[in-house]
Amino acid sequence: MNKPIKILLAEDEAALGQIIKESLETRGFEVILCENGEVALKKYQTETPEILVLDVMMPKKDGFTLAKDIRNIDGAIPIIFLTAKSQTQDVVEGFSIGGNDYLKKPFSIEELIVRINNLLNRTKEQKQSDIINISQYIFNFPKQTLQFKNEEVVSLTHREAHLLFHLIKNKNKVLDRSLILNKLWGNDDFFSARSMDVFITKLRKKLKKDTNLEILNVRGYGYKLIC
Structure with a gap:
């Protein structure tokens, strides 16, 4: 039981x-x-x-x-x-x-x-995911950390880590805005959409050291992590 x-x-x-x-x-x-x-x-x-x-x-x-x-x-x-x-x-x-x-x-x-x-x-x-290499970054999903080359390890918030996980999982593809809002936020209302925009901005700043990585805003559809 x-x-x-x-x-x-x-x-x-x-x-x-x-x-x-x-x-x-x-x-x-x-x-x-x-x-x-x-x-x-x-x-x-x-x-x-x-x-x-x-x-x-x-x-x-x-x-x-x-x-x-x-x-x-x-x-x-x-x-x-x-x-x-x-x-x-x-x-x-x-x-x-x-x-x-x-x-x-x-x-x-x-x-x-x-x-x-x-x-x-x-x-x-x-929880089935572990450490992910994405271009020149090492993303440790369980520990929610991001490291560029051999530099200092940067901590991610819980929300940043989960959003990055799904961007990486769908790299070079459009991550549907409504789908990810419902999956991570539980709905796709105005408040959740505004919140996700804030986290996308934070992730862009944390990935900016690698010019091979870029999070694009695909207007009307969602976001795409270019790698």
Whole structure:
């Protein structure tokens, strides 16, 4: 019998947290419920969850700060933010610090479960990759690092690493914008598209030492990594 997937849920609204916990447990998940970010960080360190579901607005330590702390320890664990915020800058910030997905309150448990399963499947698929040579760079996907020749190793954010992985996987081909937004961001809405543009700009800067590499914007379609 397979062990249930362990989810760490950080939600300071006690009633909502209990509803989410019980709903997920009836679907076969194991849920560790924490009432604030400080407790969640301690539970993360002792309980080894497989995915994190974090409310953004929490006392003592908010969801974004908690995610930053965890990303300093683990660059791979999937993170979903629960948020009442809808401003573009808030969504972009969540992705920038290593979030994989977000859900705006109110949301359905069914949608949360779909997003959890999608992230777990994606993580399983990408763990199969190891070190990739791309022109004069060495890309270590599991460690989320990039190195040009024998120079200093540069750290990538969780989001940068996953986007670069898919660009390399489809090198010299157009990476469909809508497809990659749905795969990595969970949807292709305006907020996600703006966020992806930010990460493409960051990757261009980190790859600029190699003139044989270029990320092109194929207007109306997506991006292409030329190698």
